[in-house]
Amino acid sequence: MDILNDPARVQEVQKQERIRKQQESRFSAKFNECVGIYLLLLGSAIAVAALYGQWLTGQTNGWSVYVSGAAGWLCMYTLLHKYFPRWTWGGYGPLTPIKKAMLVTSCDTMLGYYMVKRLDWICTIFAGTKNPDGELPKRLLKECSNRIVILPLDVTSDESVTQATKIMEQHLIRRNHDLWGIFNNASVTVRGEVEWTPVDIFKQLAEVNIYGMVRITKACLPLIRKNQGRIVNMHDRHGRFTVPGCAAYGMTKYAAESFSDALRYEMHQWGVKVCALEINKNFNGIHDVIKGGDLWDSLDEKSMRHYGRTYYDNRTSSWERERESGDSDLREIVTAAFDGLLSRVPRQRYYIGGIGPMIKTYLYSTMPSGLLDKLIGKQYSSGTIPLALDR
Known part of the structure; x- marks a missing residue:
């Protein structure tokens, strides 16, 4: 029997295709999330290492400290906002209970x-x-x-x-x-x-x-x-x-x-x-x-x-x-x-x-x-x- 002439079979194939696409979408989202976490942690580590290296060698200047510190704080804040939002400004305060x-x-x-x-x-x-x-x-x-x-x-x-x-x-x-x-x-x-x-x-x-x-x-x-x-x-x-x-x-x-x-x-x-x-x-x-x-x-x-x-x-x-x-x-x-x-x-x-x-x-x-x-x-x-x- 031709699949195209069987409505039940067509619906089953379409359902399996939707499930496959949903699984691929979830995998892609999880992969991108893991990559994002890795980049945030890497950015934080590089910023901390840069600050520590400058302090250890005594070759510190104002701009390098500010830039490294800002980069480290930005990465950590982004990480907290994603996984611990209650600790950030976006998670502070009550909702407006309108209606x-x-x-x-x-x-x-x-x-x-x-x-x-x-x-x-x-x-x-x-x-x-x-x-x-x-x-x-x-x-x-x-x-x-x-x-x-x-x-x-x-x-x-x-x-x-x-x-x-x-x-x-x-x-x-x-x-x-x-x-x-x-x-x-x-x-x-x-x-x-x-x-x-x-x-x-x-x-x-x-x-x-x-x-x-x-x-x-x-x-x-x-x-x-x-x-x-x-x-x-x-x-x-x-x-x-x-x-x-x-x-x-x-x-x-x-x-x-x-x-x-x-x-x-x-x-x-x-x-x-x-x-x-x-x-x-x-x-x-x-x-x-x-x-x-x-x-x-x-x-x-x-x-x-x-x-x-x-x-x-x-x-x-x-x-x-x-x-x-x-x-x-x-x-x-x-x-x-x-x-x-x-x-x-x-x-x-x-x-x-x-x-x-x-x-x-x-x-x-x-x-x-x-x-x-x-x-x-x-x-x-x-x-x-x-x-x-x-x-």
Whole structure:
């Protein structure tokens, strides 16, 4: 059969030809990029060598120093602008959020409340909240401009997320705006040892911290992708290493790390930036909390006898003291989220809590397990042991 008389075969050949040309174009672009890097590095090296040679021989003059220095700085700046644009003048400063809208989830927490207030003066904000009649949503309506839209949103419900997406699309069309960014802020936590924590609690945390993030992202991704926007996800140091009493919460944060990494890789070709906010110390007002004291009644009689109420109370009271000692100043988190949403060149990861906690998180997540076991066991000891072992 003649190929020209077979439309399906013609389309297949044309498709293969397009693929071949795309591959050649990509190879050519990569080759030119490598050549450009080589020339920039070579120019920088020649400029440095010229300066060093003139200094070594003592044969320096003003013009040679100026020309060599300018050539070196120009090459290095061009290299930085290409691969590290945040370090250059072109990557400095926020974007102009003209006709842009943001979605902030969990605005019935203090972090969501402060984030909405920070964004209020520059763009339209959809303030997602499970309880629109709550205290904080009412305060937002009273204290903020008419750019705020209180959005009934339960991240654990597919129906609620679908309905919220429809409401957002209606507002975007009416205001002629585009959805630019999402701040996935919804989070719930609990402290309790694995044996104390019912499976339903594990599921509850996963529904909010994992599947809630996935639901919101998937529902809004077509709008974000269309506008090459931003997605900012809340992470935690317990997604890098886990401590006693933090299994249910920590496993959701490990999953969040994987989700954000994969999403960032996949969205790169679309021009969408995905940022992670890693919390490296305790903060108050960023989670809904399930108190560990409520878990005692879920234990069976055998477990109650083995652990003993004294051990249980000591563990839960130490966790409660740790939670109450958290920092209530959320400005660092709000500033990082703002930068992730509106910076010209956002970071892939923002470390929250200072240099000390950041170094601690890095060391704990990379040190040998044997050494980490000793450090964690010593640091998180409550001073008592289970009743069954105290014999």
